[in-house]
Structure formats: structure tokens, C-alpha cells
Amino acid sequence: VNYKRTLSSQKKKIRSLRPRIIIVQLGGNDLCIPNTRPEVFACELTGWMQTLMVQHVHIKHVFICELFVRQITRGVNVQTYEKRRTIVNKMLKAFLDTEENMTFWRHLRLMNSPLDVSDKDGVHLTTLGTKKFYRSLRLALLHAVR
Incomplete structure (x- = not known):
């Protein structure tokens, strides 16, 4: 699975x-694999992050960012991807809300933007979307150092 290889x-x-x-921002490629179970994906991701914090005591805070919406997918239809994305995001938020040094981060100004932030391919961000993404990550960092 892609995210395991990336994290490792x-x-x-x-x-x-x-x-x-x-700050962990995963793409949604793993959710496009036909037999992916979003519950397993969310549990494995949070477990990996917990282990990381135990093994590396210098890490004081971990942000796991919400998965992005996609207008175009491969392997599964857009509705299946969106259903899986919603499950993963809800599970991550519920779990991380109970953790002191871990935060589920929503890219509010990016996801709720009235402007088009998705590129023509329906997966990647436009230049404007990338700027909004950067600002959201910067805000997360500022939140962590307070």
C-alpha cells in the first residue's frame, strides 16, 4: 500500500x-484501490503515528491532515472514493480528538474555497490551491508552537 511505503x-x-x-498530508491514492477498507486505513495510520511518537521522543506534536476531495479517480468511482474519504476523515478526527499531542487538521480555507483550487486533472491543486495549502500548513505550525 502506498502510504505505508511513504511513511516508512x-x-x-x-x-x-x-x-x-x-505534518502528514497523504494523497488519496490508497482509497482508489478497489479492496481498500477505510476503517483499516485510518486505524493503521493513527497506529503508525503513535508508534512514531513513542520511538522518537523529540516529536512533540503530529498533525494528520484531512484527505482531499477528488473530482476524478482511478480504480473506483468518485462516489466510492468520497464515501471512503469521509469515513477516514471522521475516524481520524474522532481518534485524534482524544490524543493530547496529535491533531486532525482541516484545510478549511482550501476545502471551503469559492474559487477553483483543483487542477484540470481533478486530483492535484492549482497554483492558487497550492498557495492556500501552504497557508493552511503554516497555520498548523503556528498553532503547534503556541
Whole structure:
């Protein structure tokens, strides 16, 4: 599964950089795999983050960001993707609300933007969307250092 490979590949960087704050923004490719179970995806992701914080005591806060909406998908139809995305986001929020040093981060100004922030491919962000995404991540960092 893509997210497991991505997260595992970052372990060396985390060990060497020793960040105090980690922000995780996963794409939705894993939710486009036909047999993906969103409940398992959300549980494995939060479990991985908990383990990471135990193994790396220098990490003081982890943000897991909401998964983005997609207008176009591969492997499953858009409705299935959206249903899975909603389940994952709700589960992540519910779980992380109980954790002291972990936060579920919503990109409110990005997701609720009246402007078109999705590129023509229906998956990636436009230049404007990328700027809004950057600002949202910056706001998360500011929230963490308060």
C-alpha cells in the first residue's frame, strides 16, 4: 500500500532531522484501490503515528491532515472514493480528538474555497490551491508552537 511505503521511507529523515512537529498530508491514492477498507486505513495510520511518537521522543506534536476531495479517480468511482474519504476523515478526527499531542487538521480555507483550487486533472491543486495549502500548513505550525 502506498502510504505505508511513504511513511516508512520517511523514518530515516525523521531520525536525522529530529523534528519537533510533523505534518502528514497523504494523497488519496490508497482509497482508489478497489479492496481498500477505510476503517483499516485510518486505524493503521493513527497506529503508525503513535508508534512514531513513542520511538522518537523529540516529536512533540503530529498533525494528520484531512484527505482531499477528488473530482476524478482511478480504480473506483468518485462516489466510492468520497464515501471512503469521509469515513477516514471522521475516524481520524474522532481518534485524534482524544490524543493530547496529535491533531486532525482541516484545510478549511482550501476545502471551503469559492474559487477553483483543483487542477484540470481533478486530483492535484492549482497554483492558487497550492498557495492556500501552504497557508493552511503554516497555520498548523503556528498553532503547534503556541
